[in-house]
Amino acid sequence: MYPSKYLEDLLVEELPEDAQKKLKNLSSLEFIKSGKNVILAGNAGTGKTHIATGLGIKASNLPLFQVTHLKIFRVNSFFHLLP
Secondary structure: OOOOOOOOOOHHHHHHHHHHHHHHHHHOOHHHHOOOOOOOOOOOOOOOHHHHHHHHHHHHHOOOOOOOOOHHHHHHHHHOOOO
């Protein structure tokens, strides 16, 4: 996993506007409870890794029955996994 980056340490005001709007919904972790995946896309330096790591740390604190596994991929690594 990447170095610890907590959602609480994220400078929300420095995120792109669309990320600021979506962060509240993402940080609720409802996507986990509804069995959905999340893909974060954007330019370099826009907070994608910080958000992904923060969500992963927050999710890891949920009871085990809610989080069965967590994977964070960078796009170039992900495509190497495809058949």
